[in-house]
Amino acid sequence: MKIxxxxxxxxxRGVELAVHENPDAELAAVFTRRNPxxxxxxxxxxxxxxxxxxxxxxxKIDVMxxxxxxxxxxPVQTPEFAKMFNVIDSFDTHAKIPQHFEKVDAAAKNSNHxxxxxxxxxxxxxxxxxxxxxxxxxxxxxxxxxxxxxxxGHSDAIRRIKGVKNARQYTVPIESALDAVRSGKNPALTTxxxxxxxxxxxxxxxxxxxxxxxxxxxxPNYFADYDTTVNFISEEELAKNHGGLAHGGFVIRTGKTGxxxxxxxxxxxxxxSNPEFTASVLVAYARAALRLQREGKSGCMTVLxxxxxxxxAKTGAELRAHLL
Amino acid sequence: MKIxxxxxxxxxRGVELAVHENPDAELAAVFTRRNPxxxxxxxxxxxxxxxxxxxxxxxKIDVMxxxxxxxxxxPVQTPEFAKMFNVIDSFDTHAKIPQHFEKVDAAAKNSNHxxxxxxxxxxxxxxxxxxxxxxxxxxxxxxxxxxxxxxxGHSDAIRRIKGVKNARQYTVPIESALDAVRSGKNPALTTxxxxxxxxxxxxxxxxxxxxxxxxxxxxPNYFADYDTTVNFISEEELAKNHGGLAHGGFVIRTGKTGxxxxxxxxxxxxxxSNPEFTASVLVAYARAALRLQREGKSGCMTVLxxxxxxxxAKTGAELRAHLL
Numbered sequence: 001m002k003i004x005x006x007x008x009x010x011x012x013r014g015v016e017l018a019v020h021e022n023p024d025a026e027l028a029a030v031f032t033r034r035n036p037x038x039x040x041x042x043x044x045x046x047x048x049x050x051x052x053x054x055x056x057x058x059x060k061i062d063v064m065x066x067x068x069x070x071x072x073x074x075p076v077q078t079p080e081f082a083k084m085f086n087v088i089d090s091f092d093t094h095a096k097i098p099q100h101f102e103k104v105d106a107a108a109k110n111s112n113h114x115x116x117x118x119x120x121x122x123x124x125x126x127x128x129x130x131x132x133x134x135x136x137x138x139x140x141x142x143x144x145x146x147x148x149x150x151x152x153g154h155s156d157a158i159r160r161i162k163g164v165k166n167a168r169q170y171t172v173p174i175e176s177a178l179d180a181v182r183s184g185k186n187p188a189l190t191t192x193x194x195x196x197x198x199x200x201x202x203x204x205x206x207x208x209x210x211x212x213x214x215x216x217x218x219x220p221n222y223f224a225d226y227d228t229t230v231n232f233i234s235e236e237e238l239a240k241n242h243g244g245l246a247h248g249g250f251v252i253r254t255g256k257t258g259x260x261x262x263x264x265x266x267x268x269x270x271x272x273s274n275p276e277f278t279a280s281v282l283v284a285y286a287r288a289a290l291r292l293q294r295e296g297k298s299g300c301m302t303v304l305x306x307x308x309x310x311x312x313a314k315t316g317a318e319l320r321a322h323l324l
Numbered sequence: 325m326k327i328x329x330x331x332x333x334x335x336x337r338g339v340e341l342a343v344h345e346n347p348d349a350e351l352a353a354v355f356t357r358r359n360p361x362x363x364x365x366x367x368x369x370x371x372x373x374x375x376x377x378x379x380x381x382x383x384k385i386d387v388m389x390x391x392x393x394x395x396x397x398x399p400v401q402t403p404e405f406a407k408m409f410n411v412i413d414s415f416d417t418h419a420k421i422p423q424h425f426e427k428v429d430a431a432a433k434n435s436n437h438x439x440x441x442x443x444x445x446x447x448x449x450x451x452x453x454x455x456x457x458x459x460x461x462x463x464x465x466x467x468x469x470x471x472x473x474x475x476x477g478h479s480d481a482i483r484r485i486k487g488v489k490n491a492r493q494y495t496v497p498i499e500s501a502l503d504a505v506r507s508g509k510n511p512a513l514t515t516x517x518x519x520x521x522x523x524x525x526x527x528x529x530x531x532x533x534x535x536x537x538x539x540x541x542x543x544p545n546y547f548a549d550y551d552t553t554v555n556f557i558s559e560e561e562l563a564k565n566h567g568g569l570a571h572g573g574f575v576i577r578t579g580k581t582g583x584x585x586x587x588x589x590x591x592x593x594x595x596x597s598n599p600e601f602t603a604s605v606l607v608a609y610a611r612a613a614l615r616l617q618r619e620g621k622s623g624c625m626t627v628l629x630x631x632x633x634x635x636x637a638k639t640g641a642e643l644r645a646h647l648l
Contacts, residue, residue: 014581014582017581017582018581021462021463021581022462094648097644097645097648098641098644098645101644118648123648125456125460125589127647127648128456128632129591130647131632131633131635131636131643131647132449132452132632132635134636134647135608135611135632135635135636135637136449136601136604136605136608136635137604138345138346138637139345182594257338257341257342257345257597257600257601257603257604258338258341258597258600261595261596261597261600261601262596263593263594263595263596263597263600263601263604264593264594264595265449265592265593266590266591266592266593266594267453267590267591268589268590269587269588269589269590270506270587270588270590271585271587271588272585272586272587273581273582273585273587276581276582276585277460277581277585277587279581280460280461280581280587281460284459284460287459302644302648303632303648304631304632304633304640304643304644304647304648305631305632305633305640306631306632307628307629307630307631308452308455308456308459308627308628308629308630308632309455309628309629311455311456311459311460312455312458312459313459313462316628316629317422319455319628320421320422320425320626320628321421321422323451323454323455323458323628324418324421324442324447324451324626324627324628
């Protein structure tokens, strides 16, 4: 399958790496809104093309993987590119998924393409864990924990505070809460009981550390409902110790059957590189999108609509013989 | 959906309980090879019918859930019942799945029914974890651990030894092996390094305990390759402390992307009742089978072929809005 990448940030570079891990995939071109001549990609002999010229590539790319952000890029790009290509995106603004789905579905149906949106790990693999868990144990509860990993949104919120030069915020799941959930006690957990927020902050010269710390800890929605720790460090230390993109999390379904028999279904991820792992999920779903289109399907789908076997390069008979 | 149950052992009783957990499901009848008058089921006002008369119920049952054993029941029953009904089974002899699939597929295609085989947790949910994991991280390794839980096959093997009155064998995953896998070190683990075998044995009067212990520990395939402990106990203690049907296990995929970034994807189960949980999986897939048949599909499938959303009683729009 010939893969196109739109957007060459962390996620786009991750897709490039993931394509090379899959022998049935091939990178056809990278599309950018920057000046293509200014962009040097890792793969040799693959063209870098202006996003404005993407239309010239219709028919030459099997699946376009959209690597832009959910805030402003994907709401526009996914419906637009679904007119020309099968597309995969990682749209992750949970509350806006239904409206995004409708727009992409109309575009993809009209042009007989397959679009799979909100692919990654949350939404994505975590959604699968929630779907399987709740279908199998209808009398039960879902718990999702994130981390330990950097939250870009929370880091940005700290950086907007006056006197802050740079910042990184880790979301940290609380071990005792995880244990309480796994015990099957079905605890009602407050926001504060589930996650800690750990902040590493570089101050501007002359900034008031106590004022910054107070402003962080009392920030509504972002920090006020959590136990938050604030550590002031140098720019060098931030770069050295907090430049990584590790992440992870836990989805746990607990439920009862029969005469008070408890069951715990847990899915968890520990990722050294959030964008590279997310990219690996995107490429597996690109394979599914192409197969579905070749079967005559069109329109928008999510991970919940895709048979697991469609992600694999192996045939159904191979999967039944060796993996089932 | 109107559910039929064939076979009223632990699994059949579990399906009966699971049907009551799902408001869109209703128990239509229980089919048995025993004398129907001798069988008292938990649900009131539901008929118990001779398995020989199942043909009379064609068209009155949406999905028949087959609760027999994999050794001799299901290889015959699943193809036979697929001629009359949509069917679900939990066929779990991994090596024979391909031939079982072919026979069931022919029968189901011929009669325009949907059959989903090898449903449960292994094969079943563990197969899903292996399929998603290997598709997403092609450069990686799979590890499956079972337990702590009773292995029926190993318990039977002990009971066949001269001088043994009764026995229960637990398969126990070795914590240090799990930790080594989770560390991403990609260890090559021997059989002995992955699981312990813990045996509780009731002797016949006058049996030679040392000889029984030696025979267990040296039994090829079953015990010789493991560290095995043998505990001699009374029949009363066996009944009191080892009558449970708890089980569980772990599927872990580890893999690398890019510049040596490691990822760990883990799925694990901790089940108070193996048959009740397996039954809950069967009922969720019954829902999928009926939907697929109503869409005009027929033939044999496995969990790998079923879109996750088909297991849920919720609509696609509900799932996208609340769960994705």
